[in-house]
Amino acid sequence: MRKKIVFLLSLLLLNTILYGQNTDQALRVGIIGLTHTHVHWIFGSEPRGDIEIVGIVEPNKELAQRYADEHNFSMDLVYTSLDEMLDKVKPEAVTAFGTIYEHLQVVEAAAPRGIHVMVEKPLAVSIDHATKMKALAEEYKIHLLTNYETTWYPTTHKAYEIVKNKNKIGAIRKIMVHDGHKGPKKIGVNEEFLDWLTDPIQNGGGAEVDFGCYGVNILSWFMDGKRPNSVTAISQQLQPENNPKVNDESIILLQYDDAVAVIQGSWNWPIGRKDMEIYGTVGAVYADNRHDLRLRISEGYDGYQEEVMKLEERKAPYDDPFSLLAAVIREEITLNEFDLNSLENNMLVVEILDAAKKSAETKKTIFLK
Structure with a gap:
């Protein structure tokens, strides 16, 4: 023995x-x-x-x-x-x-x-x-x-906490997500990155893939993995001299039973941004960037009480993708089914992006089965 x-x-x-x-x-x-x-x-x-x-x-x-x-x-x-x-x-x-x-x-x-x-x-x-x-x-x-990148923003998680856990703004009615910058060539990405980022095969599309995916990822989390009833999208090429093979402007509209979402992924913003607005029945949350968040509660017709927050970084391992990866593999933490990094969430992201590309190409609303 x-x-x-x-x-x-x-x-x-x-x-x-x-x-x-x-x-x-x-x-x-x-x-x-x-x-x-x-x-x-x-x-x-x-x-x-x-x-x-x-x-x-x-x-x-x-x-x-x-x-x-x-x-x-x-x-x-x-x-x-x-x-x-x-x-x-x-x-x-x-x-x-x-x-x-x-x-x-x-x-x-x-x-x-x-x-x-x-x-x-x-x-x-x-x-x-x-x-x-x-x-x-x-x-x-x-x-x-x-x-x-937005998974690690303290404002992303504070917004979720306010809306989902504390129910401070009432039921969600509309979410608007804005992501992007001036465009890969304009901001000076290196040649190796630019070659495939602006290729419809290697990147899977243009701005709607590169930046539209952020909003779809966050929406799938906020909506607990529920698939939208329909996807309507438009895309356009506003910088043909810089992005000759792909679109650089996109708007994706998602329709749910009780809410709508507007996702704007663009390579034409004059100022780079990653922000979102969440509107409920009694208030709104504005996640302006990584650290700045505003909560407004309605008063009367157009009045409101506002709370302004400056958020610190999240605690490890929730502040870094590779620390989280290690913690998941070591079984120190378990991801929920539709967490931002999860496979379930990101399968839905790809499904919605595919529908958005089809909608933009056919100029028709795509109804998900």
Whole structure:
């Protein structure tokens, strides 16, 4: 019996050494692609200690060297082949920072190896890709999360608390979400990012995908995962000289039984923004940016009482995508079904975006079954 116990303990120790399953250790993470400039986020997050970057896949050596110089990592971490990195390094999770079209390829490689995945928003370029990714995640029992910048805004969660938990403004009647900036070329994104961000295949669309997805993600959370009855959208190309292959202006209208939503994703805002307005039967919430929020309660015809809030950052691990990823994989926290990062929420996001693109193309309202 004693020999058996010693053997089992030795086996457990070997598993820990090989696969990093000790929950006291940083999560071993691989980075897939460096062409999405949000990748700076994970390099900035690593010093927190929740994750350790153990491998990077990037065939463009010049691009990899630029990141290595900026973030002070060894080029020994960089592989040109996804399969080679996964087999040699054996990360516990990977984060996708390439094109949206490549998200499916990442899951196809990682899931059968039992490796968890976090992708940058949105989950996929189409419902066909998303469905395949979901099936793989379920078959191999991996976590498949999607990261949005607005998930980490304290105002996003305070607005939800006021509306859903405290019921201060009454039943939701209208939500308006505005996201975007002057356009990728105008704000000076690097060439590697611009090449695929303005490509309808690699990005899945234009502004309606790049920025419309934020609003759809938040709406799906606020509406507890309920699918809208219909989707109506318009899109337009206002900067053909900068975005010749895709639209750069979009408005998506969602109709629910008792509420409507207006989602404006644009590359034509003169000033970059990520904000929303939530209107109830007795008041309104204005999440003006990451930290500033206003609550107004109606008085008479056009009067109101206003409370202005300046919010601090949320507590770990709810203030950082990669800390959250580690906590989910370590089973320290469990995501609710339609949480902002959850697979259920982001499957619905892709379904609605597909309907929005179809509506804009056909100039018809799309009714969801």
